[in-house]
Amino acid sequence: MEKLIEQLSICIESGKINRNSGYPPQLKGQDGADEIARQALESGIKPSGILEGCMAGMQRIGERFGRNEVFVPELLMAAKAMNTVMEHLKPYFQTGEVKRRGVFVVGTVAGDLHDIGKKLVAMVVEGNGWEVIDLGVDVSTEKFMETVGQKPGCAVGLSALLTTTMVNMEKTVKFIRDKYPQTKILVGGAPVTLNYANQIGADGYAPDPQGAVHLLDRLAS
Amino acid sequence: MAKSNVMTGRERIRAAMALKPVDRIPWLPFVGCHGGALIGKKAGDYLRSADRMAAGAAEAVRRYRPDGLPVAFDLQIEAEALGCSLVWSDENPPAVSSHPLASGRAFSDLRIPAKDEGRIPVVLEASRMMRKAHPDIALYGLITGPFTLAMHLYGTDLFMKMLEDEKSVHDLLAFTRDVGLRMADYYTDAGCDVIAVVDPLTSQIGPDAFQKFVRNPASALFSHIRSSGRQGSFFVCGHAQQNITEMCACKPDNISIDENIPLDYVRDICLENRISFGGNLQLTVVLLLGSPDDARRNAVECLETGGETGFILAPGCDLPYATPPSNIEAIAVMLQDPYQLEIAKALKTGPKTRDLLDMSDYGQTGKVIVDIITLDSEACAPCQYMVESVRQVAPEFEGIVEWREHKIKHADSVQFMTSLMVKNIPTICIDGRIAFVSQIPPRERLIAAIRRRIYEKLQYKIRTRRGEILILGKNDAECDRAMPVLAQALRELGVEMPVTAVTDPGQILSYGVAVTPAVVMVHYKVKAEGNVPAAAIIKEWIKEIQ
Numbered sequence A: 001m002e003k004l005i006e007q008l009s010i011c012i013e014s015g016k017i018n019r020n021s022g023y024p025p026q027l028k029g030q031d032g033a034d035e036i037a038r039q040a041l042e043s044g045i046k047p048s049g050i051l052e053g054c055m056a057g058m059q060r061i062g063e064r065f066g067r068n069e070v071f072v073p074e075l076l077m078a079a080k081a082m083n084t085v086m087e088h089l090k091p092y093f094q095t096g097e098v099k100r101r102g103v104f105v106v107g108t109v110a111g112d113l114h115d116i117g118k119k120l121v122a123m124v125v126e127g128n129g130w131e132v133i134d135l136g137v138d139v140s141t142e143k144f145m146e147t148v149g150q151k152p153g154c155a156v157g158l159s160a161l162l163t164t165t166m167v168n169m170e171k172t173v174k175f176i177r178d179k180y181p182q183t184k185i186l187v188g189g190a191p192v193t194l195n196y197a198n199q200i201g202a203d204g205y206a207p208d209p210q211g212a213v214h215l216l217d218r219l220a221s
Numbered sequence B: 001m002a003k004s005n006v007m008t009g010r011e012r013i014r015a016a017m018a019l020k021p022v023d024r025i026p027w028l029p030f031v032g033c034h035g036g037a038l039i040g041k042k043a044g045d046y047l048r049s050a051d052r053m054a055a056g057a058a059e060a061v062r063r064y065r066p067d068g069l070p071v072a073f074d075l076q077i078e079a080e081a082l083g084c085s086l087v088w089s090d091e092n093p094p095a096v097s098s099h100p101l102a103s104g105r106a107f108s109d110l111r112i113p114a115k116d117e118g119r120i121p122v123v124l125e126a127s128r129m130m131r132k133a134h135p136d137i138a139l140y141g142l143i144t145g146p147f148t149l150a151m152h153l154y155g156t157d158l159f160m161k162m163l164e165d166e167k168s169v170h171d172l173l174a175f176t177r178d179v180g181l182r183m184a185d186y187y188t189d190a191g192c193d194v195i196a197v198v199d200p201l202t203s204q205i206g207p208d209a210f211q212k213f214v215r216n217p218a219s220a221l222f223s224h225i226r227s228s229g230r231q232g233s234f235f236v237c238g239h240a241q242q243n244i245t246e247m248c249a250c251k252p253d254n255i256s257i258d259e260n261i262p263l264d265y266v267r268d269i270c271l272e273n274r275i276s277f278g279g280n281l282q283l284t285v286v287l288l289l290g291s292p293d294d295a296r297r298n299a300v301e302c303l304e305t306g307g308e309t310g311f312i313l314a315p316g317c318d319l320p321y322a323t324p325p326s327n328i329e330a331i332a333v334m335l336q337d338p339y340q341l342e343i344a345k346a347l348k349t350g351p352k353t354r355d356l357l358d359m360s361d362y363g364q365t366g367k368v369i370v371d372i373i374t375l376d377s378e379a380c381a382p383c384q385y386m387v388e389s390v391r392q393v394a395p396e397f398e399g400i401v402e403w404r405e406h407k408i409k410h411a412d413s414v415q416f417m418t419s420l421m422v423k424n425i426p427t428i429c430i431d432g433r434i435a436f437v438s439q440i441p442p443r444e445r446l447i448a449a450i451r452r453r454i455y456e457k458l459q460y461k462i463r464t465r466r467g468e469i470l471i472l473g474k475n476d477a478e479c480d481r482a483m484p485v486l487a488q489a490l491r492e493l494g495v496e497m498p499v500t501a502v503t504d505p506g507q508i509l510s511y512g513v514a515v516t517p518a519v520v521m522v523h524y525k526v527k528a529e530g531n532v533p534a535a536a537i538i539k540e541w542i543k544e545i546q
Ligand code: B12
Pocket: A072, A111, A112, A113, A114, A115, A116, A117, A118, A120, A121, A156, A157, A158, A159, A160, A161, A162, A163, A164, A186, A187, A188, A189, A190, A191, A205, A206, A207, A208, A209, A211, A212, B074, B075, B076, B092, B093, B094, B095, B096, B148, B156, B200, B201, B203, B204, B237, B238, B239, B258, B260, B283, B284, B316, B317, B318
């Protein structure tokens, strides 16, 4: 039992999706996240235990990314492996047997088309047990407002990579604050700083996906 | 360094890229969409018109005196010609918003764009216009790097494809390399001197992936550029420190980086590989949001780190549209004037605020003090003329005006200068107040300024005049006899002043008086109010009454 969870976390960390996938070369021909998740469920491991195994793998790769030991491709593969496990867990989320930590609505603000950083944050947060609604890039304030309206109690993540679009971030924060004052809002992106986050009235700033997960967990509890 | 400005900008950049000696460090302001701001056009209107880009470049040449300029800083030109949709904005280059290979277009359908597709004819026309108008400036033709162009065509799933399906990524990069080879030819034929391969997305992969996917296509581009008699530069914007060694292995003539990578790190690796390098003025914090002082300081840091071999001073990447021109001009002026450069170097480490002198009482002596802040009048012509102008006028005010030169090569002069809030060299201060900045005042204006100050002081003196008259006598009668005379004098002057009789022999002696009657004038003068000034200032006052 323990062993399956351990194997699963290794699959996530190294981005091993399934038996057929050729990446990473050193795990070629072996079972991947897909197969191991199924075996784990069949052998009676609790879905919440499986989720924890994934999170451990995701945390390790997230930290290596933060240390510049791996880069965007590797992190994206890990997130993709994580997603295949999520497919297996979906029914349990629906019955409420495993609880989502919350809903995270994320997008890159209006006028900004940078999506790599936002995508990583979305995938890693999802891999840590959140339901993620990724609104994509160039997302208008209205679109964010509409989604927050539909998902009461959600947390929001705004990404901006351009100094020229940081004003749109400020505007979106302000509008959400005015109408949904309880909503927790995180901001990030290369030019954004903690100072700026405070200045525009956001609840938090994180420099990387792992930081975003910690922050969300703190704000949600 | 040799004598300034004996090379043309074009020669200077060519030499620096070949690691040959230069008469001064070449200067390459990346004026892309910012050229639109210079001529009052939106980015979208600018990057779609050859005339406007040529006009923007002309304005940049006039104001920024560059050694080299990019024709267009727009990484979407090839992508657009290949069928990516663009989103235009007013203050940024356009952005790719759809990726043909991710939305059903077959790879085999892609064709290398011809000269007349998309905006390629516009930028080629702009190159020809700029070549003609600025024969002495190095023109940079920017092509989209193979990896970034692949990402435009396929979207960010390309990252995962690199791990899951290497072959198709190699195929795609072979195609984007071929697009680059053709674009390099187009720009070469249109008169560009340098072809820059701009590949910012490589900042998001590690050295292993770089070597596997990017090294071959990039090397092919640089060897082709060299064989056409042009020089090749490799630009990255972003955290690409992990790949600098790999970039050198592609054998470009030059590598240009932004502020995310330490310049000394790049310098060491590049020079070891006999490759020139450029960068890395800070785009946002300094050039966009800072002041001309910040810009100069940042440029001096870059120059000191870059050194004199193979270095080209440039912003980290495309200048933001709204960059205040005064920040770029400050760097341009400084670079081309060795004095300005020396001044900036001397001032780079200005004193901290807490070390500043309290100057609020400076200049309250009887004399008028003229301070000239210079680099060193022997080494700097404008400084010399300014000192000379004061030297010639001073005798007119013999005994009233005292002048001195403060050479900021000395640390205490820098402190003095900063305390007086002097920002430019040379500057004349009269009694601690800035009077003439940078310009040498004509004789009459300098005389008038000093006169004005003398007059001000006189008025102040009258306002603050306080006195008392003492009559010293053996007894009251002796004193009383003197009273009417004093009263008359005061009356005739219209002045009120207390007159006090002193008859105590001890007190009389303390004034040094032996024979009575005697008159002592006591003169009180307010020198400082609300604070006690520094000892240095008080010493000046004490000298005055001795
Ligand atoms: C890749 C890139 C591009 C790609 C984008 C591809 C894509 N699909 O996203 C392309 C080439 C298309 C591009 C286009 C442009 N770019 Co660009 N780009 C970059 C580059 C090199 C890397 C950005 C990136 O993806 N980083 C990798 C990710 C992983 O990092 P990240 O985004 O910072 O995200 C991390 C954290 O910030 C955080 N995070 C991010 N979002 C969030 C959100 C939350 C809630 C939290 C908690 C955390 C968080 O977690 C992430 C993971 O660690 C940067 C350089 C740089 N220094 O960042 C320039 C940069 C951002 N681009 C810049 C510019 C100017 C442009 C263009 C205007 C110019 C152009 N056309 O060439 C266009 C703008 C298009 C538009 N309207 O949006 C400038 C911005 C300058 C400024 N301060 O305004 C930069 C800084 C380059 C530079 N030095 O000039 N760009």
